[in-house]
Amino acid sequence: MVGAVGAPDGSRRAELEQRRVRAVIPTPLVPVPIPDRVAVLIGACMPERVLRAEIEAECAVREVHRFHGPLCDEDRADREQALSQLARANKVLGAYHPRLVIGPRRPR
Numbered sequence: 001m002v003g004a005v006g007a008p009d010g011s012r013r014a015e016l017e018q019r020r021v022r023a024v025i026p027t028p029l030v031p032v033p034i035p036d037r038v039a040v041l042i043g044a045c046m047p048e049r050v051l052r053a054e055i056e057a058e059c060a061v062r063e064v065h066r067f068h069g070p071l072c073d074e075d076r077a078d079r080e081q082a083l084s085q086l087a088r089a090n091k092v093l094g095a096y097h098p099r100l101v102i103g104p105r106r107p108r
Helices: 010-024 036-044 048-064 073-096
Strands: none
Touching: 048 073
């Protein structure tokens, strides 16, 4: 029921509150490709050792994901080697900026 002109009643107020809450829920970010020229400009602002560490980390993550299922001793050693390379690269990346660290998990 409307008490004053334009004043919402209880059910209308609840509906408006629900809309407000729904508007606050964040949507997942969609990765957008960066043009090569922009990537070069970003890379030019970073030290070479950080760029090298970023490439090493990406390669190490790819190497870690090559191994699936039950692993033999040799595969397990190779996976551990890739994880240690990832840790070494992440040490450099984390020292430059903590949000650059790359985890060994696959992106979803």
